[in-house]
Amino acid sequence: MPLYLPHINLQRYNTLASPVMAQFFVSVTTELELLEAVKFARERKLPLLVLGGGSNIVLRDDFPGLVIHIHLLGKDLVNEDDDYVYVKAAAGENWHEFVEYCLDYQYWGLENLSLIPGSVGAAPIQNIGAYGVELENVFSELTALDVQSGLSVTFVKDSCQFNYRDSVFKGALKDKYIITSVTFKLYKRPHLVLEYPALKNALSGYAEDSITPNLVSEVVCNIRQSKLPEPKQIPNVGSFFKNPIVSESILQSIQKNYPAIVSYPAGEGKVKLAAGWLIDCAGWKGNNEGGAAVHDQQALVLTNPHRLKGQAVLDLAQKIQASVFSLFGVELEIEPRIYPEPV
Numbered sequence: 001m002p003l004y005l006p007h008i009n010l011q012r013y014n015t016l017a018s019p020v021m022a023q024f025f026v027s028v029t030t031e032l033e034l035l036e037a038v039k040f041a042r043e044r045k046l047p048l049l050v051l052g053g054g055s056n057i058v059l060r061d062d063f064p065g066l067v068i069h070i071h072l073l074g075k076d077l078v079n080e081d082d083d084y085v086y087v088k089a090a091a092g093e094n095w096h097e098f099v100e101y102c103l104d105y106q107y108w109g110l111e112n113l114s115l116i117p118g119s120v121g122a123a124p125i126q127n128i129g130a131y132g133v134e135l136e137n138v139f140s141e142l143t144a145l146d147v148q149s150g151l152s153v154t155f156v157k158d159s160c161q162f163n164y165r166d167s168v169f170k171g172a173l174k175d176k177y178i179i180t181s182v183t184f185k186l187y188k189r190p191h192l193v194l195e196y197p198a199l200k201n202a203l204s205g206y207a208e209d210s211i212t213p214n215l216v217s218e219v220v221c222n223i224r225q226s227k228l229p230e231p232k233q234i235p236n237v238g239s240f241f242k243n244p245i246v247s248e249s250i251l252q253s254i255q256k257n258y259p260a261i262v263s264y265p266a267g268e269g270k271v272k273l274a275a276g277w278l279i280d281c282a283g284w285k286g287n288n289e290g291g292a293a294v295h296d297q298q299a300l301v302l303t304n305p306h307r308l309k310g311q312a313v314l315d316l317a318q319k320i321q322a323s324v325f326s327l328f329g330v331e332l333e334i335e336p337r338i339y340p341e342p343v
């Protein structure tokens, strides 16, 4: 029987370090405990907040419901063929520790995703991506608890509807499933993805045949540590906004006034704009307001140095959205999920 703790401060459970209170908090270590926790909430009509590492949520205020901290652990090789290994990890496993485990066993493909904070179970929610690789590139299937029926369901890749920092679990199936495990399809032979400019640049001094997956992981970790604020020191949730995808014609009209705008092809007549560039150009980089701040090395990262409730960061985000919209006519969408959901 899991322990339901009333009135718990969530500050240490979110990387923005927002000191908000949960009405109830429970940490589940088995699927049975998870099922019981869902029933506990349903019987009391409590809203649910499923919590992994808390690195992609903004807790704007106290949460009047049950927080279920996913602490399901375990990882194993479940299948293999000539070219691939299939490795299953429980949702509560720490993402970077899982990447390191795969490197140790020479299961290749996760190197570019090194050092992303959070849990395995949250990784498919926004199809995590970095340095030219996205989760969907190495995804096989996942299992999830259907919150309504209490049944365990398997989702193959197509049914997850992965997209740029998006999946069906952020859209049509939002809040309907709790992911319990993810199975990855990883390479038996090194499969290096080295095209991302920052990575390519950092590896330019190495002879081609000396570049190994372990080296790629190490270099990715180094770049990240040199550029991104460590949440324990400067609370943050990584990129606060998604890079907007717009049509080429919108880009062309912006380019008339801002020829230096940074964009990347995104297929089907679309382009991806670098949100960090838009925010920087709007004059926000390094600024602070109302206790929240825009990181001085990467304008896409908002920080919460005074460890305030998430609303302070959202107020700053709103101002940034308004000024970017008035300059470029482009809407910035907030990437992390907000709790309690604004009405």
Ligand code: FAD
Pocket (backbone or CB within 6 Å): 015, 049, 050, 051, 052, 053, 054, 055, 056, 057, 070, 091, 116, 117, 118, 119, 120, 121, 122, 123, 125, 126, 127, 128, 129, 130, 177, 178, 179, 180, 228, 229, 230, 231, 236, 237, 238, 239, 337
């Ligand atoms: P949480 O913040 O706990 O949860 C996020 C959302 O997923 C919530 O809505 C939650 O309810 C839901 N959720 C969590 N677990 C489950 C589950 N088992 N079942 C159902 N729903 C669940 N992201 C990237 O994509 N690429 C990056 O390079 C990257 N870099 C980052 C760097 C920093 C410094 C930080 C702070 C964040 C970064 N992020 C990045 C964002 C974040 O790390 C990822 O989105 C990560 O996958 C979130 O995992 P989490 O366990 O912390 O999720």
Ligand code: NAP
Pocket (backbone or CB within 6 Å): 129, 130, 131, 132, 195, 196, 197, 198, 227, 228, 237, 238, 239, 240, 243, 264, 272, 274, 276, 298, 300, 335
């Ligand atoms: P960066 O290298 O300074 O690049 C800025 C932006 O340009 C990135 O957002 C990236 O988009 C885009 N970009 C750069 N080169 C690209 C290319 N060749 N093709 C397509 N898009 C390109 O970015 P950074 O802030 O240091 O982050 C490095 C990587 O880590 C990025 O992949 C980023 O997404 C990831 N990251 C994510 C988070 C998060 O919270 N979501 C936080 C930190 C870092 P993409 O974002 O689409 O790659």
